[in-house]
Amino acid sequence: IRDAEGLGLSVADDGSITDTDGRRYDTVVSATGFRHTVSGFTFLAPPVASAVGAPDGPPPVDRAFESGQPGLFFIGGVAESVHGPAMRFVVGCRHSAIRVADRIERNLGGSSSAAA
Numbered sequence: 001i002r003d004a005e006g007l008g009l010s011v012a013d014d015g016s017i018t019d020t021d022g023r024r025y026d027t028v029v030s031a032t033g034f035r036h037t038v039s040g041f042t043f044l045a046p047p048v049a050s051a052v053g054a055p056d057g058p059p060p061v062d063r064a065f066e067s068g069q070p071g072l073f074f075i076g077g078v079a080e081s082v083h084g085p086a087m088r089f090v091v092g093c094r095h096s097a098i099r100v101a102d103r104i105e106r107n108l109g110g111s112s113s114a115a116a
Contacts, residue, residue, distance in 0.1 A: 009028060036078045036080075037057055051069040058078055059074045059079075061074050064100060064103035066100075075087065075100065076088065
């Protein structure tokens with residue numbers, strides 16, 4: 001971090017943090033309160049967003065990350081409320097990829113081999 005003016009803080013090259021009154025801090029936590037909400041997904045056409053459901057919250061997904069709109073999957077941090085915090089990180093990628101691939105293959109009428 002080079003500049004934190006929006007927070008009223010400055011960060012020196014040595015990493016020290018000071019506010020506008022000259023007080024020094026060891027750590028600063030900025031809690032943004034960001035939430036994934038279906039209504040915030042402006043890339044979804046209104047009928048699709050309606051089919052997904054939960055406009056004021058994260059999209060509800062099943063075990064395979066599929067939403068209420070068949071064939072539409074949500075992975076990553078968006079799926080955290082259902083599948084847990086590991087989904088926000090790389091560690092959750094394999095788990096979600098296997099589940100999504102299995103579901104797609106099953107929906108296409110094949111037998112899954114994604115877990116191999």
